[in-house]
Amino acid sequence: MSVVFTILQRDLLLAWRRTAQVLQPLAFFIVVTLLFPLGYTPELAQLRQIAPGVLWVAALLASMLALESLFRDDAADGTLEQFVLSGQPLAALLFGKTVAHWLLTGLPLAVVAPLIGVALGVPSAAMPGIICALCLGTVSLSLIGAIGAGLTLGVRRGGVLASLLTLPLAVPVLVFGARATELSIAGGSPAGALYLLAALMVLGLTLAPLAAAAAVRIGVE
Amino acid sequence: MYKDSNLAVSRWHVFRGERHVLRGLGFSLTAGRCLQLVGDNGSGKTTLLRSIAGLVPREEGELRWGDVPVDDFATLHAELAYLGHDPPLKADLSGRENVQFAVAVRGARSAATLTARVEAGLQRVGALGFCDRPVRTLSAGQRRRIAFAALRAFEVPLWLMDEPATHLDVVGCELLRQLIDEHLDAGGIVIAATHQDLGLAPHRLQRLALEEVRAS
Amino acid sequence: MDWTWFHKFGSPPHVYRLAGRLTPWFAWPAAITILIGLYGGLVLAPPDYQQGDGFRIIYVHAPSAWLSVMIYTTMASAAFVGLVWRMKVAHAVAASCAGIGAWFTAVSLVTGMLWGKPMWGTYWVWDPRLTAQLILLFLFFGYMALRAAIDDPSRADRASALLAVVGIVNVPIIRFSVDWWNSIHQAPSVMKLGRPTMPVDMLVPLLLMLLGFTLYFVAVLTIRLRAEVLRRERQASWLREVLD
Numbered sequence: 001m002s003v004v005f006t007i008l009q010r011d012l013l014l015a016w017r018r019t020a021q022v023l024q025p026l027a028f029f030i031v032v033t034l035l036f037p038l039g040y041t042p043e044l045a046q047l048r049q050i051a052p053g054v055l056w057v058a059a060l061l062a063s064m065l066a067l068e069s070l071f072r073d074d075a076a077d078g079t080l081e082q083f084v085l086s087g088q089p090l091a092a093l094l095f096g097k098t099v100a101h102w103l104l105t106g107l108p109l110a111v112v113a114p115l116i117g118v119a120l121g122v123p124s125a126a127m128p129g130i131i132c133a134l135c136l137g138t139v140s141l142s143l144i145g146a147i148g149a150g151l152t153l154g155v156r157r158g159g160v161l162a163s164l165l166t167l168p169l170a171v172p173v174l175v176f177g178a179r180a181t182e183l184s185i186a187g188g189s190p191a192g193a194l195y196l197l198a199a200l201m202v203l204g205l206t207l208a209p210l211a212a213a214a215a216v217r218i219g220v221e
Numbered sequence: 222m223y224k225d226s227n228l229a230v231s232r233w234h235v236f237r238g239e240r241h242v243l244r245g246l247g248f249s250l251t252a253g254r255c256l257q258l259v260g261d262n263g264s265g266k267t268t269l270l271r272s273i274a275g276l277v278p279r280e281e282g283e284l285r286w287g288d289v290p291v292d293d294f295a296t297l298h299a300e301l302a303y304l305g306h307d308p309p310l311k312a313d314l315s316g317r318e319n320v321q322f323a324v325a326v327r328g329a330r331s332a333a334t335l336t337a338r339v340e341a342g343l344q345r346v347g348a349l350g351f352c353d354r355p356v357r358t359l360s361a362g363q364r365r366r367i368a369f370a371a372l373r374a375f376e377v378p379l380w381l382m383d384e385p386a387t388h389l390d391v392v393g394c395e396l397l398r399q400l401i402d403e404h405l406d407a408g409g410i411v412i413a414a415t416h417q418d419l420g421l422a423p424h425r426l427q428r429l430a431l432e433e434v435r436a437s
Numbered sequence: 438m439d440w441t442w443f444h445k446f447g448s449p450p451h452v453y454r455l456a457g458r459l460t461p462w463f464a465w466p467a468a469i470t471i472l473i474g475l476y477g478g479l480v481l482a483p484p485d486y487q488q489g490d491g492f493r494i495i496y497v498h499a500p501s502a503w504l505s506v507m508i509y510t511t512m513a514s515a516a517f518v519g520l521v522w523r524m525k526v527a528h529a530v531a532a533s534c535a536g537i538g539a540w541f542t543a544v545s546l547v548t549g550m551l552w553g554k555p556m557w558g559t560y561w562v563w564d565p566r567l568t569a570q571l572i573l574l575f576l577f578f579g580y581m582a583l584r585a586a587i588d589d590p591s592r593a594d595r596a597s598a599l600l601a602v603v604g605i606v607n608v609p610i611i612r613f614s615v616d617w618w619n620s621i622h623q624a625p626s627v628m629k630l631g632r633p634t635m636p637v638d639m640l641v642p643l644l645l646m647l648l649g650f651t652l653y654f655v656a657v658l659t660i661r662l663r664a665e666v667l668r669r670e671r672q673a674s675w676l677r678e679v680l681d
Contacts, residue, residue: 002328003325003326003328006322006325006326007326010314010322010326013314013318014311014313014314017313017314018313073311077307077309077310077311077312078305078307078308078309079309079311081276081303081305081309082303082309082323082326083326084276084298085274085275085276085298085301085302085303086298086326086327086328087295087296087298087299087300087327087328088326088327088328089295093326147599147603151583151596151599151600152583152586154587155583155586155587156586158586161582161583161586164575164578164579164582165579165582165583165600167575168572168575168576168579168604168607168611169576169603169604169607169611171572171611171614171615172607172610172611172613172614175614175615175617175618176614176617179618179621196614196617200610203610207606211599211602211603214520214599215596215599218592218595218596218599219592219596220276221271221276221277221278221589221592236591237589238588238589238590238591239590239672278523278591
C-alpha cells in the first residue's frame, strides 16, 4: 500500500514542477464547452437542453487528451521499465499513477463544472448531482484510459490510437453520466444513474489496474 | 552479504520479431563473479540482459537463481537491478529525489533506512556536490553517477548493466570499476555488456562473446 | 497430464494441414444450407402481416448480427487462450477472426438501415440494437488498428489479445447501457416481428440461415487461418516441404 502513496507523491510533485502541462486538459474542457453557445445559440433555455451532452462529451474528450501524458514521460525515460522490475505489484504502482492522473485531470473537471453550468443555463440546484456524476465518471474514464495508454506504449502517434481504443469502452460512462446530469437539471433525483456510475467505477477499480499492468508489461518489451 | 547467490542460465532461446536473436545460450555465475558480455552491435547483448530481467520473454530455456528455477520473474525482480542505456531519471526532480523515489518504489522499510541508504549511495559515487540540482541541469556523466547511486542503494545481489561506461570520464570509469569490485566483494553478481576493460581480477571475470545468429 | 496433444494441436504445420482439410467440410454444407434457407425465406415463407415483404431482410440481417457477436466472442476466447497459454496459433485464430467479424458487423448495420427505411421512413434511427452494433464495429476497428500499429508481431499479438479480452468484459455492459439509454428516450423499435412467436414457415428458414452463416464463418476462418499461418511462418523450413 505504501508504494501507491510513494507513486502518488512522486507524480504530484512532478506535476507541481510542470504545472502548465497539467492544466491543458482542463483548459480544453472549458474552451470546448464554452464554444457551444457560440456555435449553437445564446438562449440559456435551449443550452440547458443540450448541457448534459455537452458536458459529458467535453469531459470524455478532455480525458482522452490527458491520456497521452499518463505513461509517456515514464516510458520515455525508462522509469516504467524500472516499475516492472521493482519487485512490487505493478498493478499497485500503476493504480497510484492513475489516481494521481485523476486528481490532476479528472477532479478539476468536476470542480469547474459549476462555472460551465452557469454558462449553459444550468440551475444551481442541479450542481451537486452534476459534480457527483463527474467525480464518479472521470475515475472510470481515467481507469479505462490507463488500459488504452498501456496498450499503445511505444506506438507512434499513440495518443489518437489510445482514444480510438478507449472511446467505445467509455460509452456506458457517457450514458450514465449524461443521464445523471439530465435528471439533476430537470429537478429529479439522479440517484439511479449515480449508482450505476459508482458500479462502473468499482468494477474499474477492481479490474482496470490488472489489465493496465498486463498492457504495460507487453509495452515495455 | 549475498554469499549464497548464484545464477545459471541454460538453453536460452529468444526471438525478436521473426528473428532468432539468442540460440542455445548458457552460462553460470557464482557469488562474487562478473560476466562481461562482448559482441558486435546486433549480437544480442541488450536482448540477453533484458530477457534475464524478464522484460523480454524467452522462447525456451531455464534460469536458476540460488538453485531454484525461476518461472515467475516477480520473485527475481526483488533481487535484481537493471541499468539500461540511458539512466532512468526524471529530469524535473533533483538527483537526490530521483534516488529516493527509485528506492522507495522498491518497497521502503522505514524512512530512516531509506534515507541512510540514499545518502550512502550518493556519497559513495561522489554526487553530494550536485545531487540537489534538477537532473535536467546535469551532464550525462553526472546523471550516470546518480544512476549508480540508486543501483547501490537498491542493495540487491544481481546487477544487470547495459553499456555502463558510456559518457564516463577516466575518473568515472575507475568509480565504476570500484563499485563493481565492492559489489563482488559483498558476494554480488554482475552481468555487464561493455567493451571497456573493467579492470577486475582475472579470477572474478568471465567473458561471453555473442555472435549474430544466422538464419538457418 | 500428457501435453503432447496440446503442442501438436498448436504446431503451425499441423494447423495448416488441418485447416486445409476442414475447409470443404464447412464450405459445402454452408452453401447448401444458405441456398435452402434463402429459398425458404424469400419464396416459401408468407409475408409478414404488418411489414409485408420488407421483413425478409431479416434472413440476412439476423444471421449477420448473430455472427458479429459470436465472432467477437470467438476472437476474445482465442486471444485469451493465446495470452494465458502462450499459444501462437490461438493468436493467429484471433487475428483471422477480426476482419470477418468487422465485415459481418457492417453487413448487419447496412441491412438494418435498409430495413429501417420502409419501416421508419429514414435510414438511421437510434435503435438500441443498431447502436450496439455500431459500437461493436468500433471495437473491431480498434482491435485491427492496434494490431496494425505495433511492428513486433509477438507484441502486436499480445497487446491486441488483451484489448479483445478487455472488450469482451465490456460488451455486456455496453449492451446494458445502450438498452437503458433507449428505454429512457423511447426510440421506436420495429426491428422485431409483429407476432410474439414466429410461425414455423418463417422460423425454419431463419434457423437454416443462422446455421448456414455460422458454417460459412468457420469455412472462411479456416481459409484465413491458413493464410495467416503462411504469413507468420514464411521463414520456417516446414513450409518449403509443404509447398513443393
